[in-house]
Amino acid sequence: MPKNIVITHIPPYTPEMNPIEQIWKQIRSIGFKNEVFNSLNDVIDRLCETINKVTKSMVKSITLREWIRKIY
Numbered sequence: 732m733p734k735n736i737v738i739t740h741i742p743p744y745t746p747e748m749n750p751i752e753q754i755w756k757q758i759r760s761i762g763f764k765n766e767v768f769n770s771l772n773d774v775i776d777r778l779c780e781t782i783n784k785v786t787k788s789m790v791k792s793i794t795l796r797e798w799i800r801k802i803y
Contacts, residue, residue: 750794757785757793 762781
């Protein structure tokens with residue numbers, strides 16, 4: 732494990748504390764709003780387009796929460 736990566740255990744059933752859940756929430760809000768897709772390839776294409784719209788600053792604002800800063 733690289734030295735700059737630290738595993739932190741969070742309480743079960745707390746998606747608001749899990750950064751990846753917040754990223755997926757953002758992806759859903761940007762590119763998947765009550766839409767029916769014709770094929771799996773259409774879903775994959777939309778997912779790729781949406782992920783490319785997620786900026787570094789968006790990820791930082793979603794994942795760098797105050798409680799995380801206090802831990803480290």
